[in-house]
Amino acid sequence: MVDGSKRHNCVGTEAATVTYNKSLSHPGKTVTRPDQSNNPPNKSNKPCTHRYPNPPILSDPITCSNLIGPSSRIQCPTLSLYKAKRRRFHFSPAFLPFLASPSRKLEMAPKAVTFPAALPVVFVVFTLCLMFSASATAHDYSDALRKCILFFEGQRSGKLPPDQRVRWRSHSALHDGASAGVDLTGGYYDAGDNIKFGFPMAFTTTMLAWSVIDFGRIMGPELGNAVRAVKWGTDYLLKATATDGVVYVQVGDAISDHNCWERPEDMDTLRTVSKIDRNHPGSDVAGETAAALAAASIVFRSRDPTYSRILLNRAVKVFRFADTYRGAYSNDLHSAVCPFYCDNNGYQDELLWAAAWLHKASRRRQYREYIIKNEVILRAGDTINEFGWDNKHAGINVLVSKEVLMGKSPGFKSFQNNADAFICSLLPGTTHLEVQYSPGGLIFKAGGSNMQHVTSLSFLLLAYSNYLSHANHVVPCGDKSASPALLKSLARRQVNYILGDNPIKMSYMVGYGSRYPQRIHHRGSSVPSVRVHPARIGCKAGSRYFFSPDPNPNVLVGAVVGGPNTTDAFPDSRPFFQESEPTTYINAPLVGLLAYFAAHP
Known part of the structure; x- marks a missing residue:
């Protein structure tokens, strides 16, 4: 989980204040939001701007030779990013000054790339693909x-199996769920x-399953x-x-956990159990859980039919609960x-x-009828x-569109129209462009942890192509x-950027290439x-590792x-989490992308 709020609220013209906790015993950040009770959302098409009235206060133990960053003015996202549920805009303070040591200065490009709408789309995407082509390398997608995939073994909780390959990890959280009388290890x-x-x-499980469903045959x-x-x-779900x-939707108290910096094998923070039920519904997390179980049932249909049936039957029950309450x-x-x-x-x-996933997994007519009946009601x-x-709209449209393109469900035609519109919103040089590209050609969307947008949107580009x-x-x-080849080219460009074809020649996958992040925000690593x-290294004792300028001692490969x-x-x-x-x-989502490009270098 990204420590602190994943998005910061931008409402009206109030300023947002971001400070960094100065205490060694409380690494991390505190976000203070303005009172928004009497502040209506900005519904105009004019962007609002915010200033950070005070620069971030850096913790005393950190030696900071300089702060590098552009203006403190932050542009709010356009109206297309308006979130109907909360009736607020959300943005990431992407332009906060960056912390740099004398040996690690940052290269700053002047501004994001924009393209005149009149340029042919093929030319613009071709230009994106050729950016920094002089230094582009042939990537080992198989590696x-x-x-x-190995990365997921580093994220495992519970009792680790004998064939665990990430050897610096060990068993952890072996009593999760005990406080509620259930096994949630x-x-x-x-x-x-x-x-x-x-x-x-x-969602992670759903996307892993989709990667196997569409690209498993070429994973070798x-x-x-x-x-x-x-x-x-799925065993956990x-x-x-x-x-x-x-x-059961969560194990652990996030506030107490984020006040500590300790490896999972030592953690002594609260393992609070949170759940949803008929009186406290959660159609979002229950719906995603049903989707994951249904998608995984396809993965195991021929590999383990008994397990596959268990997954599908559970998905049906969880979806019924999500839809009823x-x-x-x-x-x-x-x-x-x-x-x-x-x-x-x-x-x-x-x-x-x-x-949509239950329809794909079961082929039952009731789910097809549900999708058609609720398309408008549930705002497809x-x-x-x-x-x-948190948002499945583009994924729904791409997934359901396959039925139309295969000639199986013409009643889903509107989903194909939505999927086409999604594709156009990603293509530079069109009047439909709704995402930003960095000078180096990386997709950039408002919100923290931008690579989540890069990999998920690129996966949809490839699947739809x-x-x-x-x-x-x-x-x-x-x-x-836009041809299928064009969509594949844009998806490949995003993957290559992640693997090192970018202005600072940095692979953003740990352990891949000769230069990759050394000080990742990860307790166990x-x-x-x-x-x-x-x-044992206790809650507060770990703070010195958080603030250390040294590389992480455990390489979280992948x-x-x-x-x-x-x-x-x-x-x-x-x-800088x-x-x-x-x-x-x-x-x-990157699993599916890499599988395809490994088979089609």
Whole structure:
């Protein structure tokens, strides 16, 4: 989980204040938001600007030779990023000054790339693909795929199996769920902390399963490891949904966890259990959980038919619960899940997303009818260029469109229209462009941990290009069109950027290439392992490792960090969690992308 709020609220003209905690015993950040009770959302098309009235206060133990960064003025995102659920804008303070030591200065590009709408789309994307081509290298996608999947073993919670390959990790959280009388051991830590958040874990599992479904046949020797990564997630989700009408959605107290810097094997923070039920609904997290179970049932259909049936039957029950008892889980669990994984987008998209996966997994008519009946009611066409753990709209449209392109469900034609519009919103040089590109050609969207957008949107580009290829279709974008080859080219460019084809020649996958992040925001990676330091390292004792300028002692191979800011600048520093923290939902879509490009170099 990205420490602190994943998005910061921008309302009216109030200023947002961001300070960094000065205490060694409380590494991390505190976000103070203005009182918004009498401040209506900005509904105009004019961007608002905010100033940070005081610069961040850097912790005393950190030696900082200079602060590098552009103006403190921050532009709010356009109206297309407006979140209907909370009726607020959300933005990331991407232009905060960066921390740099004398030996680690940042390269700053002048401004983001923009393209005149009149330029032909093929020319513009071709230009993006050729950016920095003089230094572009031939990537070993197979090696990157192996490392990308290996990362998930470093995120495992619970009792580790004998074939565990990340050897510096050990058993952890062996009593999770005991306080509630249930077994909630296992699963994944979502990022650099020690909390198990059910919402992003379920999305991670769904995307791992989709990667195997679409690209498993070309994964070669890594297919078995990918399937095991899916099963580690679904085994936990089955435990979390074992009681009818209940879904356990979180283990651990995020506030106490974020006040400590300790490896998971030592953690002594509260392992509070949070759940949803009929009186405290959570259609969003329950819907995503149903989607994950249904998608995984396809993965195991021929490999383990009994397990596959268990997954599908559970998905049906969880979806029925999510649809019958509607509501956002953060309404009743606000203090536990916010500001970390609040439902900012509403639960409607997760219901459609779950129904789409249940239709694909079961082929039952009732789910097809549900999708058609609820397309408008559940707003399938809203925010069509968003896709991630909190917003499934683009994913729904791409997934359902395959049925249309294969000639199976003409009643889903509107979903194909939405999917086409999503593709056009990503293509530079069109009047439909709704994302920003950095000078180096990286997709950039508002919100923390930008690589989550890069990998998830690129996955959809690749998946949709394959569906179009099979149907011999192209995407119409006004007076231009985009071919499947063009979509693949743009997706490949994003993957290559992650692997090192970027202005600072940095691979954002740990352990891949000759230059990659050394000081990632990750407790287990940055604190000496139990094999090297068997004695316990307590909550506050770990702070010195958080503030240390030294590289992390344990290399979390395959971890993809949040990545550079909109100017392609990257601080290789733990305090800058939005840039230096890896997450499972960054890597999960990347598995499918790397599998395809390994087979089609």
